[in-house]
Amino acid sequence: MMTATHGVNVLIVDDSAVVRQVMSELLLGDKAVASVASVADPIFAMRRMEKEWPDVVVLDIEMPRMDGLTFLKQIMQQRPTPVIICSTLAEQGADVTMKAMSLGAFGVITKPKMGLKGFLLDSANDVVSVVKAAASARLKNIVKAAAKPPMLKAAVPRNSAAPRQHRRNIVAIGTSTGGTQALERILVALPVEVPGIVIVQHMPEKFTAMFAQRLNSLCQIEVKEAEDRDLVLPGRALIAPGGRHMQLVKIGGRYSVNVIDGPLVNRHKPAVDVLFRSVAKIATTDAAGYILTGMGDDGARGLLEMRQAGADTIAQDEASCVVFGMPKEAIELNAACRIITLDDVASEITEL
Incomplete structure (x- = not known):
C-alpha cells in the first residue's frame, strides 16, 4: 500500500x-x-x-x-x-x-x-x-472476499435503538471498486427466502452479463443481468446491465425494473443514484438500501433520499471496504441509518 x-x-x-x-x-x-x-x-x-x-x-x-x-x-x-x-x-x-x-x-x-x-x-x-x-x-479485503464466502450467521434480534418497523420487500445495493468480490460474498451466502434484490455495480457493457452468469452458477438465489420489465421477485437478484441505467417501477402492485439509456450520472452508467432515487420514490418504506465499497460518491445522495422516504439505509464500514469512498460520502451526508461490516450484510438481508 x-x-x-x-x-x-x-x-x-x-x-x-x-x-x-x-x-x-x-x-x-x-x-x-x-x-x-x-x-x-x-x-x-x-x-x-x-x-x-x-x-x-x-x-x-x-x-x-x-x-x-x-x-x-x-x-x-x-x-x-x-x-x-x-x-x-x-x-x-x-x-x-x-x-x-x-x-x-x-x-x-x-x-x-x-x-x-x-x-x-x-x-x-x-x-x-x-x-x-x-x-x-485495503488489499486484505479483496483477498478475503475472493476466498470462500462465510457461512450465513444465525439471524439475531436488532438493537433496541434501531427496531425494525416491518418487513422490507425490496433490497437495493450500490457498489463499485471491490464490489464484485463483495457481492459474491453476500449473494452466495443468501438462502432462497429473501426479498427481491436490485443491484448497481459499476461495470462496463458485456461484463455485467458474465458477472451475473457467474454468480447465478454459485448462488442459491437466481442472479441475472436485468432486462427491461423484469419482475423483482423474492429469491431473485437483478444486476443493472453495463452501459444502461436501471430504475425500480411498480405496475399493478408488482415491482419490476425499467432498463433505460441516458446520460452519465456521477460519471457512471449504470449509476447507483439513478436506482436509489427510483427506489425512494416507488418503494419508500418497503425498501432497504445498502451502499458498499467503491470510489467516488455515486449513491450517497440517492441513499439520503431513500432514508428521507422512510427506507432502512445501511453503509458498509470502513474496515471491511476495499475503497471507503461511496460509503464515506453517504455517512457524511447522514444518509445511512446504520453502519455495518460486510460480513453482516447477508445476515441482515436474510432477516428481512
Whole structure:
C-alpha cells in the first residue's frame, strides 16, 4: 500500500507498445505517482519484480509466453498486490476478466481493439484515479472476499435503538471498486427466502452479463443481468446491465425494473443514484438500501433520499471496504441509518 512518505510505484505489463507508452505518460503526469516501469510480458515482469516489487500492477490478459491469469495467480500466492486488469471490451475478454476478479484483481480498465491511444487519452482521469485508488486500497479485503464466502450467521434480534418497523420487500445495493468480490460474498451466502434484490455495480457493457452468469452458477438465489420489465421477485437478484441505467417501477402492485439509456450520472452508467432515487420514490418504506465499497460518491445522495422516504439505509464500514469512498460520502451526508461490516450484510438481508 502507498504510504504518505512515498509515491506510487507502478508496473505495466502489456505487449502493446502503445499501451505501455501512453499509460506511462498519463501516470507520470500525476504527482502521486513516483515511478512507472513497463515490460512486454509476465516473464520480464517476474525478473523485474525480483529486484523491486511495485505498489500496483497494470496487467494485460492476452500476452506471449505467459497469460495474465497465470501471472495473477502467482502474484497473489507470492505477495498479494493490487492488480488492475487492462482488458478488451470483447465478450471473451469480459469472461476472462471476471475470472481475474474472482482471483483477487482490484479492478479493470477496458480498452478497445481500435483507436487505443485516443481512448486512453480520453480516459486519462479514470486511469489515473483507479491506479491511485488501488495503491491505497485495503488489499486484505479483496483477498478475503475472493476466498470462500462465510457461512450465513444465525439471524439475531436488532438493537433496541434501531427496531425494525416491518418487513422490507425490496433490497437495493450500490457498489463499485471491490464490489464484485463483495457481492459474491453476500449473494452466495443468501438462502432462497429473501426479498427481491436490485443491484448497481459499476461495470462496463458485456461484463455485467458474465458477472451475473457467474454468480447465478454459485448462488442459491437466481442472479441475472436485468432486462427491461423484469419482475423483482423474492429469491431473485437483478444486476443493472453495463452501459444502461436501471430504475425500480411498480405496475399493478408488482415491482419490476425499467432498463433505460441516458446520460452519465456521477460519471457512471449504470449509476447507483439513478436506482436509489427510483427506489425512494416507488418503494419508500418497503425498501432497504445498502451502499458498499467503491470510489467516488455515486449513491450517497440517492441513499439520503431513500432514508428521507422512510427506507432502512445501511453503509458498509470502513474496515471491511476495499475503497471507503461511496460509503464515506453517504455517512457524511447522514444518509445511512446504520453502519455495518460486510460480513453482516447477508445476515441482515436474510432477516428481512
